[in-house]
Amino acid sequence: MPTSSRLSVPSPDARDRLLEAASSLFASHGYQAIGLRDLASHLGLRAGSLYHHIESKQGLLFELIESSLTDLLYETRQCLKGSRCTSERLQRFVQAFISFSQAHPDKLTLLTREAVNxxxxxxxxxxxxxxxxxxxxSEIVVAExxxxxxxxxxxxxxxxxxxxxGQGQWGTLGTAREQMVAFVLGIVWTGKTQRLPDSGAAF
Structure with a gap:
């Protein structure tokens, strides 16, 4: 497993502010466009002081993406608990993604755009x-x-x-959850009846 960029620091609140600021700046301006000096300036710190909190800029990006995916997995699994049927599990999977994307739009951007770095x-x-x-x-689809x-x-x-x-990146997720669930059910139904071309990686 890659070396984690999480280090012991005296001020958890300051580190949380750092993570939130980095997520926002990387998402809004792009990882390549933001240097540690920019991040430090945004926080009102000296660039050198950031190394008390992180190992490197790339390590910081990795931590943000790793924690985002871990949170998405956890929240989705929690949402699926108590489902009464496979169809309901599929709906809850979609709803969990929409809720995550609405609560953490910057995290979704990092997942879909910045992992190449x-x-x-x-x-x-x-x-x-x-x-x-x-x-x-996939397990839900097979069961359905x-x-x-x-x-x-x-x-x-x-x-x-x-x-x-794709919808999340265009900023339209959550405006009509029922319609989005219906679109997903349509994709699954299409998969039942005909061969789908390989769409490649989603993230």
């Missing part, structure tokens, strides 16, 4: 978390469509995640 080792770890999240959806859908389940999951992530 990670090291190979960090990327491998992030890709495993993404695979775990996609597998969770039946055992014969196993070869299609990954493709259907990719199509659904592409829709959700």
């Amino acid at each position: 990670l090291s190979d080792e960090q990327t491998q770890h992030v890709e495993q978390l993404k695979a775990d999240y996609s597998a969770l959806l 469509c039946g055992p014969a859908s196993v070869p299609q389940a990954r493709l259907i999951a990719q199509a659904v995640l592409s829709l959700l992530c």
Whole structure:
């Protein structure tokens, strides 16, 4: 597993402010456009003082993306608890994603746009978390469509995640949750009846 950038620091509140500021600046301006001096200036600190909180700018980005994916997985699994049927699990999966994207729009941006700036080792770890999240959806699709859908389940999951992530980036998620759930159900139904082309990675 990649070395974590989390270090012991005397002020958790200051570190939380650092993480929030970095997430906001990286999301709004782009990781490459923001240097540690910019981040320090935003916080009213000297650039050198940031190294009391982080190991590197890239390590900071990795921590933000890793924690975002971990939170998304956890919140989705919590939302799925108590579902009475497979169809309800699918709806809850979509609702959990929408709720996450509304509560943490910057995190969604980092997940979908900035992971390309990670090291190979960090990327491998992030890709495993993404695979775990996609597998969770694939399991729901298989349960909804039946055992014969196993070869299609990954493709259907990719199509659904592409829709959700794409809509989230355009800023329209959550304006009509029922419609979004209906779109997802339509993708799953299409996967039942015909072969879907590989849509590639969603994030």
